[in-house]
Amino acid sequence: xKELAMHVYDLMENSTAANAKDIKLTIxxxxxxxxxxxxxxxxxxxxxxxxxARVTDPYTTSRTTRKVGLGLPLIKMNTENCDGGMKIExxxxxxTRLEFWFRHSHWDRPPMxxxxxxxxxxxxxxxxxxxxxxxxxxxxxxxxxxxELREALGGMSMGDVRVMQMVKEMIEENxxxxxxxx
Numbered sequence: 001x002k003e004l005a006m007h008v009y010d011l012m013e014n015s016t017a018a019n020a021k022d023i024k025l026t027i028x029x030x031x032x033x034x035x036x037x038x039x040x041x042x043x044x045x046x047x048x049x050x051x052x053a054r055v056t057d058p059y060t061t062s063r064t065t066r067k068v069g070l071g072l073p074l075i076k077m078n079t080e081n082c083d084g085g086m087k088i089e090x091x092x093x094x095x096t097r098l099e100f101w102f103r104h105s106h107w108d109r110p111p112m113x114x115x116x117x118x119x120x121x122x123x124x125x126x127x128x129x130x131x132x133x134x135x136x137x138x139x140x141x142x143x144x145x146x147x148e149l150r151e152a153l154g155g156m157s158m159g160d161v162r163v164m165q166m167v168k169e170m171i172e173e174n175x176x177x178x179x180x181x182x
Contacts, residue, residue: 001074003113004038009122010071011040011098016126018044020095026134029104029181036084036109037101047090055088075100082106104181112180116171119144123167124158135180142174 001007008025015023020042028037047055056076076086083103090096102109123131123146133144149158149167156163 002110004036004110005113005115005118007071007075007078007110008038008040008115009118011075012122014071015040015042015044015096016129018042018046018096020044020129022130022132024132024134026136028136030136030138031104031181032138034104035101036104038099040098041095043095046092046094046096048092052088052090056086072098078102078110082109115180116168116175119171120164120168123149124164127158135175135178137178137180140178142171142178142180144171144174 001010012023012025022043024039024041026037026039026041028035030036056072072086072088078084079086079100079102083106084101086098086100088096088098119133127150129146131144131146135142146158153163158164158167
């Protein structure tokens with residue numbers, strides 16, 4: 001994956017596959033600290049200690065449709081190549097917390113890509129899940145809570161093309177306002 005937004009999408013889809021009903025994404029985008037930090041937390045089924053110990057091996061996957069899982073091994077490799085790292089904590093029946101980070105200014109750090117479009121795709125595909133997305137910069141922060149968004153939409157579906165476009169524009173405007181960095 002060439003963009004961080006696609007990594008985020010893939011890793012958050014892991015949370016949906018783990019039957020999470022609450023998923024939090026926090027992005028800390030700090031030029032001041034030269035840090036690009038991502039945290040994904042869910043209340044899904046979690047992982048056993050044995051599975052967790054092998055989870056960054058590409059031949060370890062919970063999927064039945066194929067025998068490889070590349071999301072975690074790829075993000076681990078990307079972070080390590082950019083003076084960053086990755087940490088995973090998980091408990092069966094409680095959920096998982098994944099953190100990964102990069103040196104913001106690193107030459108090889110992938111670009112963010114289309115985060116607003118990626119988030120809209122994720123949210124519209126999982127209307128039954130409560131997402132809280134926080135994007136923090138050195139200037140300010142933007143928080144998107146899908147419970148509040150659904151209430152504001154008054155019953156309109158997140159899958160409605162007009163709603164998707166409106167939400168994408170809202171995310172773009174808010175990220176621009178807080179000076180989200182590429």
